Amino acid sequence: MTFLDLARKNAWRKPLRTALLVICIAVAFLIYGLTASFVNGSQGASGASDDILGVMSAAGRTQPLPISYMNRIEGDPDVAALNYMIRLRGFVVAEKNVVSVSAVDPQRVMEVSGKELGLTPQLLDALNLQRDKVLVGRALADAQGLQVGQNITVTGFDLARQDGSRNWSFGIAGIFDGENASTDTYFMLGRYDYLNAARARNRDTVDAFVVRPKVSASAGELAVRIDQMFANSAAPTRTQSEKQFLEAFLRQYADVGLIVDLVVSAAFITLLMIVINTMVFAVRERTFEIGVLKALGFSGMQVMLLVLGETLFVFAVGGSIGLVLAKLLVAISDPALGLVFSMPVLAKALAIIAFLGLATGALPAFNALRTPVIVAFRGR
Numbered sequence: 001m002t003f004l005d006l007a008r009k010n011a012w013r014k015p016l017r018t019a020l021l022v023i024c025i026a027v028a029f030l031i032y033g034l035t036a037s038f039v040n041g042s043q044g045a046s047g048a049s050d051d052i053l054g055v056m057s058a059a060g061r062t063q064p065l066p067i068s069y070m071n072r073i074e075g076d077p078d079v080a081a082l083n084y085m086i087r088l089r090g091f092v093v094a095e096k097n098v099v100s101v102s103a104v105d106p107q108r109v110m111e112v113s114g115k116e117l118g119l120t121p122q123l124l125d126a127l128n129l130q131r132d133k134v135l136v137g138r139a140l141a142d143a144q145g146l147q148v149g150q151n152i153t154v155t156g157f158d159l160a161r162q163d164g165s166r167n168w169s170f171g172i173a174g175i176f177d178g179e180n181a182s183t184d185t186y187f188m189l190g191r192y193d194y195l196n197a198a199r200a201r202n203r204d205t206v207d208a209f210v211v212r213p214k215v216s217a218s219a220g221e222l223a224v225r226i227d228q229m230f231a232n233s234a235a236p237t238r239t240q241s242e243k244q245f246l247e248a249f250l251r252q253y254a255d256v257g258l259i260v261d262l263v264v265s266a267a268f269i270t271l272l273m274i275v276i277n278t279m280v281f282a283v284r285e286r287t288f289e290i291g292v293l294k295a296l297g298f299s300g301m302q303v304m305l306l307v308l309g310e311t312l313f314v315f316a317v318g319g320s321i322g323l324v325l326a327k328l329l330v331a332i333s334d335p336a337l338g339l340v341f342s343m344p345v346l347a348k349a350l351a352i353i354a355f356l357g358l359a360t361g362a363l364p365a366f367n368a369l370r371t372p373v374i375v376a377f378r379g380r
Helices: 003-011 015-045 069-074 106-117 121-127 138-144 192-198 219-229 242-251 256-285 287-295 300-332 343-370 373-378
Strands: 053-057 079-092 098-104 133-137 151-156 167-176 188-191 208-213 237-241
Touching (some): 003 300, 015 256, 015 343, 069 079, 069 219, 079 106, 079 192, 098 106, 106 121, 106 208, 121 133, 121 167, 188 192, 208 219, 237 242, 256 287, 256 343, 287 300, 300 343
Antiparallel strands (some): 053 208, 053 237, 079 098, 079 151, 079 208
């Protein structure tokens, strides 16, 4: 019998107790997997970059910037490409079908974000056919059943037309998939010239500029220079990376990261106390057996490693079940939720499994290490 077999058999000698522990651990890691996937998807993994910069009004996201700022920003030697956009938020048919249309210059969006969004020359040609054409992200298309060739009407929440209507008609020219599974594709790409010509107010302004710095340039330093460029103007700017913008946007409603950390910490601390208490009693029940092992030649260190192996085995089984369930739920979840179960999430979960397995086994393992053989036999 190998050392691992002995640890496994010790763990399952009380099947009901072990099964309950495994369930507790699985639930804790299911909670961790889902919450970490949410944070991962909403605060950076969904295609958000630390390098691509967003230039918006310092007065807030709802305040526009003059499109004339474009020439001054492009004049900076560290700017590789620049795009501008206005955003139309509204719904299709029913108010629950919320969509977002980013109205851009097609050629400029290709230069700035074409690779990340998975844009191709064919998709760009389709968008350029008519001013009212849009490209739909794969996640949005799948969630709302949108197809190429379909005509849709987006009823805007804020952006009105010159005739007072808030209905904007579009024809779907293509679907973009994004560079990889973590790229946010729950939106549409439209044309700036179409929305700009028909909107009732703020014509020739933009909601944001999107800047791609040169490879050799520092994104942070470029952001500072852009803001200094317009510091004394009528519309000062605030420049952030895409990831910083997403995090700041979520913090307007709540500090999601802190809430998730508190929930996960509470789950793991509770789990830690339950497993430590259970393992201490389990090892105490086997005091005589520990004495027999030592009498047969097992060293105190080997006995301690045996107990640690037992707790690691229980955590490995329970943690694996919880993570597999989390992965499956993320896979079948609505893309609008933005859940992303990535390798960093898995790697952190495995590290937590190892840490908790060792932490919970430390006290009972130490007790087993220092138990003298004669005391163990007297316990019989």
